[in-house]
Structure formats: C-alpha cells, structure tokens
Amino acid sequence: MVERKLKARFFDESNFIQLFLRGYETQTIFFGKEYEFEETETTVLDVKTEIHERLRIPLDKFLLLYQNQVLDGENENKTLRQCGISDNSTIYMCLKLLGGARLSFYIILLNDEIKQVYIDSKLKVAELKTKIAQSKKVPELRRAKLTIEDIELDDNLTFEQLGIQDDSVIAYEEVTLFDVDGVSVSFAPDMISYDDSQEARAEMPCGHFISKDSMASYLISEAMDSKLSIHCPGVDMQNKKCGAEWDINLCKKIAMLTREENDKLEATMAKTLFYQQIDGRECPFCKTFYIRQKGSKNIRMNCPVCKSKGKSSEFCYLCLRKWQKKEGVGEGYCGHDQCSGSFKEVSILQVCGVINIQGVGQVPSIRACTVCFALIEHNQGCKHMTCKNKHEFCFICLNPWRGHNNSTCAVAPRQVLQQ
Ligand SMILES: [Zn+2]
Ligand SMILES: [Zn+2]
Ligand SMILES: [Zn+2]
Ligand SMILES: [Zn+2]
Ligand SMILES: [Zn+2]
Missing domain, CATH: 3.10.20.90 (Phosphatidylinositol 3-kinase Catalytic Subunit; Chain A, domain 1)
Structure with a gap:
C-alpha cells in the first residue's frame, strides 16, 4: 500500500x-x-x-x-x-452460492494434479472414492484413502458429518501397510513376487515378507484351490518350503481386500468348508444347505423347507435326484439307474467298459465318488472329476484332487461297493 x-x-x-x-x-x-x-x-x-x-x-x-x-x-x-x-x-x-447442500473442495490426485470437485455434502467418503476410481483419471488403486492433513476420512461418514468446509484440500492416496495396526512393516523384498521396490511389506510371524497385493492374490488363489488354512509359501536358501500356518485374520488385514475380494474369499471358503469338510448337500429343489445327521445311513432325504410349502421334497442323498422307487429294488434303496444307492446297479462298477484318459488306458468308465459314492461316468475331459456333491477326485487313481500327485497317479482297480 x-x-x-x-x-x-x-x-x-x-x-x-x-x-x-x-x-x-x-x-x-x-x-x-x-x-x-x-x-x-x-x-x-x-x-x-x-x-x-x-x-x-x-x-x-x-x-x-x-x-x-x-x-x-x-x-x-x-x-x-x-x-x-x-x-x-x-x-x-x-x-454466488451453489445452494442446496453442495460442497466445493480440492482434491490432490496421485499425479499431484489438483482438481476442484462439487459434491453433495450428504455423499459418503466411500462413494466419492468410487467416483474418483471410476473417473479413470487416476491409476487404479486396490485400496485408496482420502485424507485431510494426513488424517484418513472414515468411509462410512458423509462430508457433512465430517464437517468438511468449502475450499478444503483433500488428498487421494494409496493405503499402505503403515496404516495397519499391529503389523510390523519393512522394505525387504516380497517373498512371492521378489519385488524389491520401495514399498511397505508386512513381516509375517515366520519371518517372511509379503506386500499387500501379493497377499491378496495369494489368499484368493489358495481359497479357490479349496484351502481352508493359509500356509507360508516362502522358501529358504536350501529351497525348503516354510509352510508356517498364518492366521487368516492377520492375512486379511495385510491383504486389505476390497469389498468384492472379501466377498469372494468368504464365499469360496464357506463352500469349501461345506462341500469338502463337512460333506454338506444342497436340496436339489430349493437349494437349502444341510448335512445328514451324524450316524445316519439313510439315503432317502426329506427337505423340510420344500415339505412346508407342500412341494415335492424327497430326494436321494447320493444322486440328488427326486426320490424314486423301482420294482425289485429294496426299501431304502434309490430307484434311479446309475446311482450307488441303487442295490442292483452297483455291479456296474465291475462290468463297465474301459476308456483312455489323457493317454492312460484301461480306466473303468464308471467310478463312484470316493466321498459320497455317487456314480460318475467319464464322458469327456480330463481325470479331474467333480461329483454332483462337488467332491473332487482323480478319475484314474481315485485320490482326492486336493494334494493330487501326478507322479504317483496310477489306475486304481475297479471299486467294490457294499450295500
Ligand atoms: Zn514363512
Ligand atoms: Zn428343499
Ligand atoms: Zn440315487
Ligand atoms: Zn461325491
Ligand atoms: Zn490321479
């Protein structure tokens, strides 16, 4: 002046x-x-x-x-x-006022670009994050956070609830392992990808290091592979596998799964537990999950949900088809062809023809599932079989598919089922 x-x-x-x-x-x-x-x-x-x-x-x-x-x-x-x-x-x-409950503030994006945004103050933090991710103006982040002066904004709150003022400056950043409580972090190389860039990686209790992205893909691939416990895939100098069991909740914390990834993990593991571990079934009509009472040998099942609706409710525990009686088949046996619950049909395992699967000959063309004894005829595809009750086994050696070893896989003899 x-x-x-x-x-x-x-x-x-x-x-x-x-x-x-x-x-x-x-x-x-x-x-x-x-x-x-x-x-x-x-x-x-x-x-x-x-x-x-x-x-x-x-x-x-x-x-x-x-x-x-x-x-x-x-x-x-x-x-x-x-x-x-x-x-x-x-x-x-x-x-000039925008009117309504609109807020205007600035966002610093990852490339340091500053963008002015106008939003409804009733918008939740998570919703704005989705909008930013969908705008394709920024590299895709598995987990992003919005911060004001290094304080992360809670996903579930609205900008109004957070008291964000007009013209505030908010940063859009990647969440790192430094943000996770109870995890010791280092820049040591990743044990899966061998990535040694300057990125925070978690030190697992067994001493191996893993990044959040490696952990996320490992967790999901293990779940898809029917695993119910997670073991360290790290190897030592002598190429010996670590194999230490990891606490799944710690793994999830480190993986920082997105909502979709977490849904997928939970669903996959629950299905493994249900089908592989406790031998659960789905009602063939209404898809309700159930398990057979311990000690019961009955294969004639009656779904209470279907029954309460006055619908067809009886089915065979082994072949999951509608319960059917057949002339000459005893009470309590399934009346369907090609069901191991059918007294007369089990002999099919002894007399069926042989086929060639993936270069291996003399394989009986019909096998019984090694868990539930449901009969399966091999029509096409490889030796990896999944029965209608979702049990997985090898059609050639009859070993469970989990942990199947190709080097010891040899044709198992025809099965003998006792009724
Ligand atoms: Zn380890
Ligand atoms: Zn039902
Ligand atoms: Zn049956
Ligand atoms: Zn089965
Ligand atoms: Zn095999």
Whole structure:
C-alpha cells in the first residue's frame, strides 16, 4: 500500500477515482485513489481482483452489480467508463452460492494434479472414492484413502458429518501397510513376487515378507484351490518350503481386500468348508444347505423347507435326484439307474467298459465318488472329476484332487461297493 501511494505521487492523482463497495456484511468498503482505479483503463475484473485480495473471496465466488447492470461474464472485461462507473460511485458485490447442500473442495490426485470437485455434502467418503476410481483419471488403486492433513476420512461418514468446509484440500492416496495396526512393516523384498521396490511389506510371524497385493492374490488363489488354512509359501536358501500356518485374520488385514475380494474369499471358503469338510448337500429343489445327521445311513432325504410349502421334497442323498422307487429294488434303496444307492446297479462298477484318459488306458468308465459314492461316468475331459456333491477326485487313481500327485497317479482297480 505504501508503495502504491509513493508511485501515485508521480501521476496526476486526479485521474484516479475512488469507489464504495457494499453488499458485504453491513460495511461500506472504501477503495481510495491509492488503488489507482482509472475510468478508461481499469476493468471490472481489475476491481474484482482488488476485492478478492482484500476480502479473500475467490474470484469466481462473487459478482458485481452497478445500477441496472450485472457485471458478470463478458461484462468483466468492460472498463469502468463502459459501465458508467465514475468517481465516488457505489457498486455492490454479491456472493454466488451453489445452494442446496453442495460442497466445493480440492482434491490432490496421485499425479499431484489438483482438481476442484462439487459434491453433495450428504455423499459418503466411500462413494466419492468410487467416483474418483471410476473417473479413470487416476491409476487404479486396490485400496485408496482420502485424507485431510494426513488424517484418513472414515468411509462410512458423509462430508457433512465430517464437517468438511468449502475450499478444503483433500488428498487421494494409496493405503499402505503403515496404516495397519499391529503389523510390523519393512522394505525387504516380497517373498512371492521378489519385488524389491520401495514399498511397505508386512513381516509375517515366520519371518517372511509379503506386500499387500501379493497377499491378496495369494489368499484368493489358495481359497479357490479349496484351502481352508493359509500356509507360508516362502522358501529358504536350501529351497525348503516354510509352510508356517498364518492366521487368516492377520492375512486379511495385510491383504486389505476390497469389498468384492472379501466377498469372494468368504464365499469360496464357506463352500469349501461345506462341500469338502463337512460333506454338506444342497436340496436339489430349493437349494437349502444341510448335512445328514451324524450316524445316519439313510439315503432317502426329506427337505423340510420344500415339505412346508407342500412341494415335492424327497430326494436321494447320493444322486440328488427326486426320490424314486423301482420294482425289485429294496426299501431304502434309490430307484434311479446309475446311482450307488441303487442295490442292483452297483455291479456296474465291475462290468463297465474301459476308456483312455489323457493317454492312460484301461480306466473303468464308471467310478463312484470316493466321498459320497455317487456314480460318475467319464464322458469327456480330463481325470479331474467333480461329483454332483462337488467332491473332487482323480478319475484314474481315485485320490482326492486336493494334494493330487501326478507322479504317483496310477489306475486304481475297479471299486467294490457294499450295500
Ligand atoms: Zn514363512
Ligand atoms: Zn428343499
Ligand atoms: Zn440315487
Ligand atoms: Zn461325491
Ligand atoms: Zn490321479
């Protein structure tokens, strides 16, 4: 301001005009000659810029009014004279509000680009994250966080609940293992990908290191592989596998699974537990899950859910078809062909033909599932069989598919089932 006054002395001060500004609180704000407003030179935008510097209001958040004119848009480039503004004129300013519950703030993206966003303040933090991820303007992150001054914003709260103010600056960043409580972190190389870049990796209790992305893909692939416990895949100098069992909840914490990944993991593991571990079944009609009472040998099942609806509810425990009686087949035996629960049909295992599977000959074409004894005829495909009760085994050696060893796989003899 002092500088301005000094400079002004060398000019003919009478060229400068003074203006009054109203519309901000109840004040009349005076702009004296030291502002060097000049009728034919100074534009509306120049005046706005001075107001912006004095009142700290962003330029695009207010406009000026003079007499019958709104000095917005194109009019901002007009000179004061073109608007008819002269010495001692009073102009009015008015703030532009978005109305509603809209918020405007700035987001610093990963590439340090700053973007202004306008959102409904009722939006949840998680919803804004999804919008940013979908905008494709940023690299895809498995887990992202929004922070203000290094404090992470809670996904489940709205911007209103968080009290975020207009013009706040929010950072969009990747969540790292440093953000996870109870995990010791290091920059040691990843035991799966051997990646040794400067990334935080978790130190597992067995001493091996793993990044969150490696952990996520390992967890999901193990679950898809019917595993119910997670073991360290690390190897030592002598190429000996570590194999230490890891706490699955610790693994999940480190993997920072997305909602979809977590759903997939839970569903896959629950199915493994249900089909492989406790030998559960689905009702063939209504798909309700159940297990047979311990010690029961009955194969004639009655689904209580279907029964309560007056629908067909009886089915065979072994072949999962609607319960059927057959002439000459004893009470309690399944009346369907090709079911090991059918008294007469088990001999099929002894008399069926032989086939060639993947170069291995003399394999009986019909086998009984090694868990539930459901009969399966090999029509096509490889030796990896899944029975209708989802038990997986090798059609050639009859060993469970889990842990199947190709080097010891040899044709198992025809099966003998006792009824
Ligand atoms: Zn280990
Ligand atoms: Zn049912
Ligand atoms: Zn049956
Ligand atoms: Zn089976
Ligand atoms: Zn085999």
